[in-house]
Amino acid sequence: MSRISYITNLEEWASSFLFQHQITVRFSETDMFGHLNNTVPFTYFEEARIEYFKSLGFMQEWVAADVDAIPVVADLQCDFLKQIFFNDKLSIHVKAEKIGNSSVxxxxxxxKQDGSVCLTGRGTIVQISKSTGKPIQWAADAKNLMEKNKMLLEKK
Incomplete structure (x- = not known):
């Protein structure tokens, strides 16, 4: 699949996700042509990413009042493969692909419900300090948790 730079083999890539979050397309998320507005997938990615981070235990830490670290989106992209319509049931799959010192x-x-891929995307999340705005390295246990999930995918 040459048009999506971060995917070498779609079937292999698609089989490497463990986490998923269910979403139903609301009427308000469609445009005058009846299909999903092109800005909405970024909201779906955000919702699924938050649920993914919750499943790892990260969100609970980030929202605590006494914690200085927060996640910020450094970049985000979406590739549209199929049209999506009102009331479609979608599974949004999420995985950590590359884990850096303070970014992932x-x-x-x-x-879709039939298993066909309708959207792909990627984005860099950076953990920063609320007080300084500078990157904060992942704690060893957080990085290990993301690495462990990545290794489970590679063994699949």
Whole structure:
């Protein structure tokens, strides 16, 4: 699949996700042509990313009042493969693809009920200090948790 730079083999890539979050397309998310507005997938990615981070235990720490670290989106992209319509049921899949010192490259895939891939995406999340705005390294246990999930995917 040459048009999506972060995917070498779509089937292999698609089979490497463990986490997914269910979404139903609301009427207000469609445009006058009846299909999903092109800005909405970024909201879906955000919702699924938050649920993914919750499943790892990160969100609970980030929202605590006494914690200085917060996640910020450094970049985000979406590739549209199929049209999506009102009331479609989507599974938004999320995985940590590349883990850096203070950043993580997150990949996203949306599938329809029939299993077909309709959206793909990726984005870099950076953990920063609320007080300084500078990157904060992942704690060893947080990085290990993301690495462990990545290794489970590679063994699949």
């Amino acid at each position: 490259d997150i990949h996203y895939m949306a599938t």
